[in-house]
């Protein structure tokens with residue numbers, strides 16, 4: 001039996017727990033509203049580069065909350081986390097990839113719809 005993906009917290013800065021809980025709650029709420037096949041949401045393990053990733057086949061998304069100068073060799077964390085507006089737009093983007101693993105027209109339409117739903121979050 002395939003083991004269900006469990007979230008990793010490798011990329012989470014200690015000061016971002018509240019932001020993480022808010023991000024997590026948002027992702028699951030949106031998944032329910034849009035009936036998305038979300039299985040697992042986690043902080044991005046490598047806290048640099050892209051703001052998020054979608055592992056389409058696993059139903060897993062990872063969201064970057066705070067950047068590091070370098071991912072693996074002890075690079076310093078940014079002094080501040082990403083803004084809530086940026087985090088919300090990344091969540092919408094990665095959730096839309098659960099349905100459309102590309103950046104085509106249908107993806108962009110769904111992403112915009114999901115993002116609009118976050119207006120009051």
Ligand SMILES: [Zn+2]
Nearest residue numbers: 093097102103
């Ligand atoms: Zn993308």
